[in-house]
Structure formats: C-alpha cells, structure tokens
C-alpha cells in the first residue's frame with residue numbers, strides 16, 4: 252500500500268513538474284500558461300502527448316525536438332525530477348494533510364521562481380502575489396504552520412511576516428541604492444520575501460534574511476570573480492534558505508539565542 256501511494260505521489264510530481272516547466276518558460280514572458288498547448292521552444296511544432304511523457308520522452312528523444320532536432324534544455328528533465336522527488340518526500344513526511352499541500356505548493360513556487368530568476372533574472376509577479384494570499388489562507392486553515400494555536404494568531408503572524416519580509420528587503424534595497432548609486436535589489440526579490448513571510452511569520456522570515464546571503468556567498472564569489480557577472484540573482488538563494496527555514500526553522504531558531512524573543 253505504501254509502495255503504491257509513494258509511487259503515485261512520484262508520478263503526480265512528475266506530471267506537476269511538466270506544468271512547472273510550462274510556468275518557467277511562459278510566466279517571465281507574461282504568456283498564458285493554459286493555451287496554446289505544449290510546443291517546441293524552437294520550431295513551435297505542437298508536442299504530441301506521447302512525446303510529452305515526463306522524464307521518459309526526454310531520454311527517448313535524446314533531449315532533442317522530434318521535428319527540428321534542436322536540443323531541448325536539460326532543465327526540463329531536472330525540474331520534472333525535482334518535482335517528483337518533492338512530491339514523494341513531502342508525501343512520506345506528511346501524508347494526505349494540509350502541511351502536504353502547503354509544502355508542495357510553496358516549494359513548487361520556489362522551484363519556478365529560482366529557475367526563472369537564474370534564466371531570465373525575473374521573478375514572476377503571477378507567482379509571488381497570489382503566493383502571498385495563499386500563504387495567508389494556509390495560515391488561516393492551518394495555524395500550526397505559523398506556530399499559533401488559533402487562526403487569529405496565525406493570520407497576525409502571517410500578515411506581519413509579509414510586512415517584515417517585504418519591508419526589510421525594501422530597506423536593504425533602498426540602502427543599496429544610496430550606497431552604490433544603482434539598483435541593487437529587484438522588486439521581485441522584495442515580493443518573494445513578502446511571500447515567504449506569509450508562510451513563515453516574522454521570526455522565521457528574519458532567519459531567511461540572515462541566512463540568505465550566506466547561502467548565496469559561494470555562487471556570488473564564483474559569479475563575480477569567475478564570470479565577472481554584473482548582477483547576481485538573489486531569488487534562488489532566498490528560495491533555498493526559505494525552504495530550509497520552513498522545514499527546520501523551529502529547531503534552528505532554538506540554536507540561535509539571538510532569535511529567542
């Protein structure tokens with residue numbers, strides 16, 4: 252039974268991963284994620300259902316379009332696999348429950364945001380703005396997510412988390428603008444932190460703000476020194492820190508007396 256439901260969770264994750272790939276490809280260009288159907292990003296030929304099977308089609312077609320034979324980004328394969336692993340592990344952690352849906356939702360959004368930010372430097376508002384509202388809804392229906400016994404307390408935590416997350420990054424950005432006389436923090440990063448605040452509450456969103464730069468540091472050094480990059484996407488690192496704090500924030504907070512208030 253367990254094997255069956257675990258397998259089902261993996262397969263649902265694969266299918267959902269295909270959808271995430273569509274979001275990654277279309278959202279930064281503000282295209283509809285519903286229509287038209289899947290097509291090759293190069294020759295625009297519609298992709299038959301039999302050529303659109305997660306993971307397998309990529310392998311059988313050698314990572315190339317059946318029609319124009321141009322290479323399809325390996326990212327499609329990776330996102331499908333990541334989504335399947337996400338569904339499977341979160342299913343094994345929580346089973347059918349609100350925390351399952353909250354975690355799958357939040358982490359899926361973080362996957363799309365991260366890849367989109369890496370590929371285009373954009374964090375789609377179509378994800379972060381509804382994400383803020385959905386974070387509030389999860390707080391309302393599942394107060395323990397915010398460490399509150401009651402929906403009122405959870406909503407307050409969530410609302411202040413939005414303000415603290417978005418507000419603190421806005422301040423960092425304004426400070427950066429004054430110090431470096433150029434745009435240092437994108438609006439997408441600010442909305443991403445506001446969304447994380449909705450799911451994490453005030454205390455834990457500050458943990459993300461604290462740990463985010465450390466997560467970003469190795470890549471930032473590599474990009475600045477190795478590739479002489481002008482700008483470094485901050486979204487993926489906020490996303491990694493956010494996911495980590497969402498799962499283990501309570502334990503981590505205990506180890507940092509600074510945050511025991």
Ligand SMILES: [Zn+2]
Nearest residue numbers: 291294316319
């Ligand atoms: Zn093609």
